[in-house]
Amino acid sequence: MNIRGRALGCAAVAVALLAAAAGCGADAGGDGEIVVSVWDDGREESSIDVAARDFEKAHPDLTVTVQKNPFDQHLQALRRQLGAGRAPDVAMTVVGYGESGTVRALADKGLLADLGESPWAGRLPDTVAGAVGDGSEVYAFPVDSMAIGIVAKKGTDVPGTYTSMLTACRDAGRDGKTAFALGGHENSKMPHIVGFALAASTVYADDPGYGDKRLRDEVTFAGSDGWEQAVARFGEMRDAGCFGENAAGTTREATARALGDGDALMAVTPTVTLPLWQAAAPDAEFVMAPFPGDDDPDRVLVPAGASSGLVVPAKASDAGPGKQFVDFYAKHRARYAEIDGAVPALPDDGGGPRAPGYAAALEPYLRDGRTAPIMDQQWPNPELIARFDSGLVEMLTGRAEPADVLESMDAVWTSEAP
């Protein structure tokens, strides 16, 4: 064999070895194995692990393998798996839109199986249905619920109206404190939560269907009086000193320290983030209350919905076992939610709690349907939430007006996931 021949021979061997290596690692299960891909929530044993064990007992012919990814890498990992045709049989993801690997974003690309025939699919609450389906098909089982409100140490005098909130901000400033801990640092992702809490009252109290209209391109942000009022009220809160002087550069960690040390009295936050606040003040007892986005109590709505969901990728080799697992999880959701310390997004038939114990003050709002959607779950382009956050930070530094913020959001609006 000459040199060229030997080289080609070696190359062929190397390519064959690489090809064999590349063929390994397919994620979809087969031969009675169900692969469930979830994010690692830090618990030694989360509800999915328990559900996998329970499911195997109930179905001895099937095995369940739980694959865990770091939380901040999970959505991207799921996208990569789906894009490469190596989808797991079941996956946990975030519901609605808002990010690029969420339920509605993946469904827009035709990558998720329809779960509309499942026994739980016909009983989805209105607050959840739009985040896991498009009105005709259902793409995810909603696992846990979340709501946005005010977190404060137990005993704090939380204002009940918008005007009294501004007064409380000025009073706190006179006492050398900050009424609301707010982290404007880019990684904190906090300003838009205040924006959502305000818009619940100024937009959705008058027009509960605003989100759907925006998805149909019938309205804009800049043309909405409600959104203009929400962002203007954010400016009024800034002017009343609600967020202190340096909110634009404050990190989430610093806000947690401020709330724990008592330098700040309250923060606007989703229920699911309470552990972050608690970690900064382990001995403190925190409670949550509704955010008063208006003076009229009837116009105070709580942004609420599902947080995460279980999906069955459309490209899974055989969707049957995956659907079976999701239905099994749904059937025992109350028990599994308890293991995770969460509240099921699909209420139990017995009428269990709608909010965790520390957020009991939100319970009447959730039970009576006095809620608004988690707004970015209706925003297909992930860039929109970044624009909203950035715009509010620009307002904190006096570099933007409400119209600038809303026009910037309209500029990147798309009615489907890009």
Added chain:
Amino acid sequence: MKRPGAVPWLFVVPAAALTLLILLVPSLVGAAYAFTDWDGLTSPSWVGLANFTEFFDDGSHVVGQTLILAGLYVVGVNAAGLGLALGLAHTLRTRHVLRALFLVPAVVSPLVVAYIWTFILDVDGPLNEILEAVGLGSSAQPWLGQRNTALAAVAIVMVWQFAGYHMLIYLAGLQGVQRELLEAAEVDGAGPWRRFADITLPLLRPALVIGTVLSTISAFLLFDQVMALTGGGPSGGTDTLGTYVYEQTFVNGRYGYGSAVALLLVGGVCLAALVQMRLLRGRRS
């Protein structure tokens, strides 16, 4: 002369195949995606130069910020590195210990360094507390929360971390400066500045080429320090081409657009490095 047998090929071909499959082919495929609207999930469609046009329309501010940051870093880290090298080249008895100390930040993960500085520069962090303790409370700032200080803060953190690394480059360069030349110049009446400008600096040009090229490449590819320090904020005020590519590609799922910006970034880095090498070598000749 005896011709080599099969043994060299057994070493070369697997390595070449790996390089081809893991580096070259993915890079070329990535470059091709720059001309598509690929979302990482579905089949891409050809869009020609649309991604590049969009970037020149919407992303020019990121180019400006990257150039400012690169300028601050390249000048700062090379000036600091050269200063440290000159100071620690010969005279001080503790120079060996000091050299090791100045090098320590360079061997720590940039991400770790950035998180430490995020804490130092936080609104209630040690820097502002020290300023208040010494009666300079009015100078306390949200350093990472204002456009006018955040970009400079990122550059200062990078200079702090890598000045010791560049010190090593210039220390090596100073080994090539003959002491006799400096002594002769001193006998001829040349002062310290004259000796530095006319003898040391010209002889350091090879080290300057290496220092400036390496720091320019680092500055253009800057990512982890910015993500950890500012996340690109406030309001995108410290976004660099590296963070912009990440956000567009992986956060927004725009793989085609992200590939286009990455392609421009690679071209920009190559061009800047070539220009620097040509300029500095040209002067030497």
